[in-house]
């Protein structure tokens with residue numbers, strides 16, 4: 088039996104390799120009964136449609152970026168808020184996977200939830216020095232996500248909403264003078280010359296996950312369901328994307344070697360950033376309350392998951 | 401019917417003008433006032449979608465869809481009329497399926513609360529309005545079948 | 559049924575629907591849905607087509623298409639294309655084939671202020687074709703010249719397809735636009751040679767129109783400043799970093815409207831007509847994009863696309879051999895498919911192959927776009943030819959296709975030159 092897996096990164100990309108490794112593991116766990124056919128590069132649909140593609144059976148499995156469909160996964164939106172997870176990516180991924188498993192049934196009831204994780208840590212890169220949130224006022228920033236766009240607006244900057252494909256052009260031509268991006272992407276997209284200043288601290292993570300068509304999962308034999316479950320684990324939440332994250336994180340040294348300024352925030356500066364992020368959390372909490380959910384409890388359970396994941400390391 | 405479609409064409413044309421104006425205004429805002437219009441990215445896309453979906457109804461009404469006329473030109477008047485009717489029935493049926501499919505998708509997008517990135521405006525309303533444009537195109541095609549059967553329509557498959 | 563058999567069945571359905579004159583986009587969508595249903599299921603197929611429709615209609619990357627077309631309709635209504643044609647005619651009228659040269663030069667000039675080959679072809683059919691026929695030019699020959707001239711705009715910036723290439727492959731669109739200039743001018747020279755040769759063999763098909771006085775020549779030149787201004791604004795703005803390509807399309811459309819308004823050519827009524835015309839033309843294109851994407855997803859799910867490209871990349875023929883195979887494949891695809899759809903569907907897969915072979919991405923962009931857009935003038939689906947035929951109904955599709963063949967032949971020569979001498983594209987870039 089073949090499972091069609093869709094993602095939107097290029098073939099041969101680190102992430103594509105990780106997905107193929109995940110597929111090979113499933114193949115092995117199922118004794119060769121389940122094979123995974125990977126469709127990369129959004130060949131089966133647009134990035135923002137990946138959740139709906141699984142829900143409607145266009146593909147069987149897909150990697151979904153939760154932030155691409157604003158409004159659809161309000162609880163998961165917590166992941167994308169600034170400074171939500173101030174731990175390394177593997178700890179963050181395990182925490183997000185265990186934490187979100189409890190809520191996925193609520194928000195993603197029309198698919199079978201496999202795993203959740205985060206991408207590479209993202210930071211703020213700019214054409215001029217930035218140390219405090221107030222430095223962002225008046226700047227034009229290309230945000231990595233909707234959450235980042237709103238955060239930038241809170242700081243008095245303006246978000247230049249261009250797709251990733253136009254990001255390079257926007258930065259290079261001075262249409263934007265700062266960008267929120269993972270480290271390796273700066274040099275990879277050829278914009279390192281335009282943004283020589285960086286803040287070392289992790290500003291944000293992007294939440295994502297693997298989901299499977301519900302009918303397809305429930306139609307499998309108990310043994311095959313167990314095989315699928317065996318690759319829907321915290322271990323794989325870290326494993327899928329691990330080589331990509333490694334590449335991104337190495338990018339920081341690449342930039343340092345180019346003589347870029349990578350600023351480590353002082354505790355006072357960090358406190359100012361946290362305070363500046365508060366409106367983001369207030370907005371999220373208001374959405375939770377409006378839906379009859381308890382924001383404090385949800386946030387506390389994420390923090391508990393982070394502590395547990397960090398302790399297990 | 402014709403006056404109604406003229407009104408649709410006017411509205412869709414103005415919408416295309418709005419898309420262009422927002423794009424232009426965004427550059428002016430950025431340089432003149434160092435700020436961006438909130439949600440201009442998503443709202444421009446939705447306006448574009450509305451203009452084009454209603455534009456498909458207009459194009460259908462004007463018989464300006466691109467067709468391959470090779471076989472049709474070889475046919476006599478009767479053959480052409482038969483082909484016109486068959487092509488219209490097929491085209492209309494497809495547009496009917498597309499209308500229902502889009503309506504279903506718009507409904508699902510409403511259930512899943514899909515909204516714009518910055519102002520959190522629900523997008524299912526835009527999708528429903530686009531669906532109406534395709535529904536109108538479907539109606540136009542089926543209405544024109546009667547004209548073809550009466551021999552009053554000679555150009556365009558849909 | 560095997561996946562290959564289903565893919566073939568999909569093509570068969572498509573051909574039958576096209577023959578009975580179902581609109582191209584709708585025929586592709588129906589064949590795509592039918593095939594996708596066979597492979598995956600009917601409900602997913604229907605969900606897929608709705609998704610494709612919403613996505614295509616609201617895609618940010620596609621907003622350049624209606625806006626570049628709108629710029630073209632405003633520019634045409636402001637008589638920019640007519641003035642360009644008249645100015646060329648004043649200078650070239652005394653030569654045999656002078657009107658054909660003028661149509662080419664005017665196409666090139668008009669192409670510099672709009673991003674769509676169909677818009678150029680449509681405008682020049684209205685502006686140049688009647689005058690050429692009135693002067694005793696063979697109708698089919700004139701239509702062929704206009705069809706060829708329309709493709710000049712694909713290389714001469716701004717170009718919707720080159721911009722789309724840049725978006726998908728993350729290349730600098732300004733560089734791509736600059737890279738298109740010399741190949742575009744080379745195209746102009748190649749087509750002019752083709753007209754010289756045709757004029758030598760069939761002088762009666764292109765009579766000499768007569769010469770103009772020097773004052774007429776100079777006055778005609780003074781009228782074309784608006785095109786230079788608009789071109790400078792768009793290309794300068796993109797290159798100088800004032801705005802992105804998508805924004806440039808909006809600025810260009812607004813600028814063309816402003817020029818027309820200042821000249822008193824674009825009142826409320828004329829503006830609305832232009833908007834309506836651009837809307838109808840865009841909607842026709844988007845119907846095809848929706849159909850092409852639907853059909854493309856069907857081909858993808860059968861594995862046909864990937865298998866074909868994988869096979870190509872693994873041929874033991876060296877980088878240039880693989881490049882040749884890929885380009886041959888694109889020539890075939892271009893003959894039957896819309897260039898926007900080809901770009902969207904195949905580039906994400908083909909581009910990594912090209913990069914791994916070590917070819918320059920800007921240069922490949924020029925080669926790629928030129929190859930797939932050759933098909934706009936070839937049967938069975940030649941969009942430019944359809945557009946010209948839809949305006950000039952008295953010249954049959956077959957006659958236009960035959961008339962455009964010499965220009966296709968010189969285009970193949972131009973393509974070869976670009977492959978052998980990459981600096982034609984890259985000289986102005988690096």
Ligand code: NA
Pocket residue numbers: 669670671672673674710711712713714715716717
């Ligand atoms: Na052009």
Ligand code: NA
Pocket residue numbers: 892893894895932933934935936937938939940941
């Ligand atoms: Na063709």
